[in-house]
Amino acid sequence: MDDLFSPTYTEARRRFREAAGSTVIASYAHPLKGPAGEDLATDLARLGPKDAKRVVVVESGTHGAEGFCGSAIQLDLLRARPTMPHDTAILLVHALNPHGFAWVRRVTEDNVDLNRNFLDFSKPLPENPGYDEMADALLPKRWDEASLAAAKSVLDGYRAKHGERAFVTGSGGGQYKHPKGLFYGGTQPTWSNRAVEKICKEHLAGVPHAALVDIHSGLGPYGYGEPLTTLVPGSPEETRARAWYGTELRNTRTPDSPYAGTEASIITGYTRYAPWAAWTPIGLEFGTRPREDVRRALRHEHWLYAYGDPKGAEAPAIKAALKDVFYPDEPAWKEKVIARGREIVCKALAGIATA
Numbered sequence: 001m002d003d004l005f006s007p008t009y010t011e012a013r014r015r016f017r018e019a020a021g022s023t024v025i026a027s028y029a030h031p032l033k034g035p036a037g038e039d040l041a042t043d044l045a046r047l048g049p050k051d052a053k054r055v056v057v058v059e060s061g062t063h064g065a066e067g068f069c070g071s072a073i074q075l076d077l078l079r080a081r082p083t084m085p086h087d088t089a090i091l092l093v094h095a096l097n098p099h100g101f102a103w104v105r106r107v108t109e110d111n112v113d114l115n116r117n118f119l120d121f122s123k124p125l126p127e128n129p130g131y132d133e134m135a136d137a138l139l140p141k142r143w144d145e146a147s148l149a150a151a152k153s154v155l156d157g158y159r160a161k162h163g164e165r166a167f168v169t170g171s172g173g174g175q176y177k178h179p180k181g182l183f184y185g186g187t188q189p190t191w192s193n194r195a196v197e198k199i200c201k202e203h204l205a206g207v208p209h210a211a212l213v214d215i216h217s218g219l220g221p222y223g224y225g226e227p228l229t230t231l232v233p234g235s236p237e238e239t240r241a242r243a244w245y246g247t248e249l250r251n252t253r254t255p256d257s258p259y260a261g262t263e264a265s266i267i268t269g270y271t272r273y274a275p276w277a278a279w280t281p282i283g284l285e286f287g288t289r290p291r292e293d294v295r296r297a298l299r300h301e302h303w304l305y306a307y308g309d310p311k312g313a314e315a316p317a318i319k320a321a322l323k324d325v326f327y328p329d330e331p332a333w334k335e336k337v338i339a340r341g342r343e344i345v346c347k348a349l350a351g352i353a354t355a
């Protein structure tokens with residue numbers, strides 16, 4: 001079990017490529033390097049026939065630092081080589097955001113939350129007045145007791161006035177005005193967004209039935225993998241996802257959702273770049289630490305890059321805390337992740353077989 005989970009991006013990549021062997025079909029080189037000067041890339045492997053009419057895309061590292069669990073699930077699939085239904089393939093996309101994975105950041109090299117970046121940038125950027133109001137409290141310029149207390153009172157005040165749902169959407173739903181801020185969606189397609197476009201054109205061309213399992217971590221109960229969709233409730237895609245994954249599927253658009261739904265997510269990306277396919281896309285979100293701990297670690301790490309010194313004395317502890325909230329390095333958590341990963345991929349394969 002332990003050797004499925006790699007301590008670094010580089011090791012995860014090495015194991016992925018070694019286990020995939022001749023099934024590696026592409027490697028998209030990233031223009032930047034990792035912290036040790038290492039090469040960065042998004043690697044693709046394919047299990048099953050080249051011309052399969054049904055393809056399940058299993059993806060890791062959309063949010064870079066969340067790549068540890070997704071990469072482990074992919075490695076498990078590569079080693080186990082599950083029996084697949086007729087005319088079906090699995091396309092493994094390893095480290096979609098390799099820069100974030102290597103540097104242990106959730107965001108891309110340009111501080112973009114990739115799951116807020118799949119917009120039509122020819123249209124006006126979405127507004128998020130809630131974030132504007134909370135911006136300085138979410139990301140204080142100084143990280144000390146006094147400014148954190150002041151920030152807390154702003155955030156608590158916003159919550160009390162507008163409610164939890166508005167707080168979740170305002171703080172985490174994505175914003176396009178504060179380039180150093182949290183959940184920043186960017187002003188153009190980022191490198192990893194372009195990679196999705198290439199994957200669709202080069203490896204999903206003409207595929208009539210496609211599924212996506214995009215693996216994340218950091219929200220929900222410890223070790224539980226929750227299938228999520230951002231699709232319009234009742235749409236054909238959402239209805240199909242509900243049939244495959246059952247009542248556990250959570251729609252981020254419903255009013256009681258603890259997640260910030262966004263129309264700029266990777267689900268939109270795949271469905272837009274490969275519109276010829278009937279898509280059944282989900283995110284698979286693994287719970288890690290209590291939500292407030294995750295929020296705090298994320299804010300602190302963003303503070304480090306925005307106003308602190310990423311090479312300074314405080315940096316290692318801040319980075320370690322961030323890694324821990326996305327990747328609890330504990331046997332119990334890892335076992336749950338692998339078992340659930342297998343279960344969900346099995347459901348995707350069974351579901352797409354009925355397409």
Ligand SMILES: [Zn+2]
Binds near residue numbers: 063216
């Ligand atoms: Zn994520």
